[in-house]
Amino acid sequence: MDVINPATGELEETYDTETAADVDDALDDATETFDRWQTRPLRERERLLAATGEELRANDRSYAENITREMGKPISQALDEIEKCAWVCDHYAEHASTYLNPDGHPSPPGAVAKTAYEPLGPQLAVMPWNFPFWQVFRFAAPALTAGNVVVLKHASNVPGCAQAIENVFRRAGYPENAFQTLLIESTLVDDVLEDERVRGVTLTGSGPAGRAVASTAGHQLKKSVLELGGSDPFIVLDDADVEAAAETGASARMLNSGQSCIAAKRFLVHTDVYDAFLEQFVDDVEALTVGDPTNPDTDVGPLASSTFLEELDTQVEASLEAGGRAVTGGEPLDREGAYYPPTVLVDVPAGCPVDSQETFGPVAAVFEVEDETDALEKANETEFGLGASIWTDDRDRGRRLAREIDAGCVYVNQLVKSDPRVPFGGIKDSGFGRELSEAGIKEFVNRKTVWVE
Ligand code: NDP
Numbered sequence: 001m002d003v004i005n006p007a008t009g010e011l012e013e014t015y016d017t018e019t020a021a022d023v024d025d026a027l028d029d030a031t032e033t034f035d036r037w038q039t040r041p042l043r044e045r046e047r048l049l050a051a052t053g054e055e056l057r058a059n060d061r062s063y064a065e066n067i068t069r070e071m072g073k074p075i076s077q078a079l080d081e082i083e084k085c086a087w088v089c090d091h092y093a094e095h096a097s098t099y100l101n102p103d104g105h106p107s108p109p110g111a112v113a114k115t116a117y118e119p120l121g122p123q124l125a126v127m128p129w130n131f132p133f134w135q136v137f138r139f140a141a142p143a144l145t146a147g148n149v150v151v152l153k154h155a156s157n158v159p160g161c162a163q164a165i166e167n168v169f170r171r172a173g174y175p176e177n178a179f180q181t182l183l184i185e186s187t188l189v190d191d192v193l194e195d196e197r198v199r200g201v202t203l204t205g206s207g208p209a210g211r212a213v214a215s216t217a218g219h220q221l222k223k224s225v226l227e228l229g230g231s232d233p234f235i236v237l238d239d240a241d242v243e244a245a246a247e248t249g250a251s252a253r254m255l256n257s258g259q260s261c262i263a264a265k266r267f268l269v270h271t272d273v274y275d276a277f278l279e280q281f282v283d284d285v286e287a288l289t290v291g292d293p294t295n296p297d298t299d300v301g302p303l304a305s306s307t308f309l310e311e312l313d314t315q316v317e318a319s320l321e322a323g324g325r326a327v328t329g330g331e332p333l334d335r336e337g338a339y340y341p342p343t344v345l346v347d348v349p350a351g352c353p354v355d356s357q358e359t360f361g362p363v364a365a366v367f368e369v370e371d372e373t374d375a376l377e378k379a380n381e382t383e384f385g386l387g388a389s390i391w392t393d394d395r396d397r398g399r400r401l402a403r404e405i406d407a408g409c410v411y412v413n414q415l416v417k418s419d420p421r422v423p424f425g426g427i428k429d430s431g432f433g434r435e436l437s438e439a440g441i442k443e444f445v446n447r448k449t450v451w452v453e
């Protein structure tokens with residue numbers, strides 16, 4: 001696996017991939033470790049997770065530098081990502097016992113019925129490069145604490161991050177092989193998942209990868225959770241605080257150089273505030289500093305690879321040819337590295353790539369809508385259903401409209417974000433299952449009913 005630094009285009013390092021025999025050994029190790037790990041008291045597993053948070057904080061810069069080197073995330077955001085991983089460790093270290101406490105049920109006289117939450121065994125995690133630490137931790141922290149063990153197949157452009165994450169758990173004191181990284185090509189994923197030693201799979205990534213993995217998991221009758229793409233609407237109503245909406249909207253679209261599944265991608269703005277919003281939004285977008293991701297002042301770095309840059313450019317070009325207009329940006333920057341500038345498109349006809357497809361880069365499409373009904377129709381006119389953001393001064397109106405949105409989460413007067421305290425996940429082509437909070441730790445457990453007369 002070649003690591004190409006997307007800021008320079010230079011080859012940083014080459015990693016040897018692992019073979020089917022290596023995978024076989026790893027799964028033996030995972031099975032043996034699971035047998036012992038699942039019997040350790042939950043309090044002990046919580047303590048190790050707390051130590052994991054400490055390890056992340058103690059060496060945050062070195063972990064963050066891995067992210068920046070391999071996928072080009074601006075260093076200040078990479079440091080935020082490490083802190084967020086520590087936060088999810090803190091969260092489950094504090095709450096796992098409560099979440100996994102056996103539930104009582106109304107029982108007939110003379111009997112006691114409870115649901116116990118028991119681990120399932122080795123779990124496969126197939127993960128993407130865009131938040132190379134966070135995506136792994138938000139799954140691994142609850143899965144390990146529930147008593148499972150984890151094997152990670154990370155995206156092939158972030159092998160250094162994958163190995164660093166394995167080291168985090170080792171340094172925190174986890175048993176050898178409780179968390180293992182497999183440096184394998186995606187063509188081997190099916191074999192791993194078909195292996196009877198693997199008891200479930202979680203995948204964060206694109207629709208095609210999700211479909212492939214879910215279909216194998218289905219065939220094997222194994223539990224799966226899918227966190228896929230999104231084309232989240234960001235609705236600005238006539239009574240919104242336009243300045244706040246524009247400022248938050250710019251972050252919601254441009255964070256991580258636009259490569260986020262929950263980024264605001266389609267801005268649906270009420271006609272009464274359209275001009276004011278657009279002016280402020282473009283100002284905020286143009287104020288972002290684009291450049292070297294190792295510079296702490298950089299807001300927008302390169303895309304993760306030149307291939308992703310080409311894909312984004314093709315989507316924008318087709319949307320411009322169809323009649324769209326770039327108010328700012330609109331073509332790759334003429335410099336070394338995979339740089340695409342923060343871009344705002346308007347007058348884009350419905351059905352163009354930036355409207356109907358997911359755009360994974362710093363490109364916002366702004367649409368004018370007539371009223372609430374128009375906004376809702378357009379918001380739901382997508383195959384995805386991950387998140388949505390609604391801006392209004394009337395919270396009741398926000399709550400009412402939230403019920404009309406087809407998505408896994410709706411944030412009113414806030415950007416869509418993943419937070420350890422609340423469930424996260426999508427519907428429709430954005431996947432199924434939930435991560436984080438109590439819901440996340442209960443995905444990969446056996447909910448065992450125990451009835452005692
Ligand atoms: P991919 O789907 O290409 O890759 C994700 C992971 O799946 C990688 O580890 C990849 O391995 C692996 N993979 C790819 N194809 C297959 C396959 N056929 N069978 C098994 N595994 C496979 O996505 P990207 O890495 O390009 O990530 C971007 C996508 O992920 C976007 O669409 C984005 O919206 C989505 N995403 C969703 C999130 C969510 O929480 N809902 C969060 C972040 C991203 P390899 O690299 O070796 O190909």
